Amino acid sequence: MKNDVAYSVAESICSEVAEKLSGLKVKRFEDIKPIVKDTLKQILLEKLSTQYNKDLIETVKFKLSQKEPAVILFVGVNGSGKTLTIAKVAKLLLKNGFTVCIACSDTFRAGA
Incomplete structure (x- = not known):
């Protein structure tokens, strides 16, 4: 939000990340950061590479x-x-x- 990203866009991205991660099974003590990062990267690439x-x-x-x-x-x-x-x-x-x-x-x- 500090880098001039429209609130609606940020909200949409956050919602998509939450939706994709919803119901995901994660092992105890597993580091979730790479999973969230990869999911966010995938969503951003989809949004930015739309034909x-x-x-x-x-x-x-x-x-x-x-x-x-x-x-x-x-x-x-x-x-x-x-x-x-x-x-x-x-x-x-x-x-x-x-x-x-x-x-x-x-x-x-x-x-x-």
Whole structure:
């Protein structure tokens, strides 16, 4: 909760962990930490690796038809190809007649 995680997300994850561990048989004096850690890891991987098959152009058109901006967030570690991907997506959107505005920030390099 201290790292800007939405309460509803944290609550959902905790509920899933409790559900998966409910009824689990554990031997006396067995260390439960690795079991809880593995369960939590599995749940987080499921949540973060959900396949999202949507047509980007159709999604942008839909957002704009609702009078909402189409916001795309790119997150990743240094050197993972974010800037290149952003340029490719911007070119695709421009090619399809959209106006593109790119904003960036970096918590470690103030000049970036």
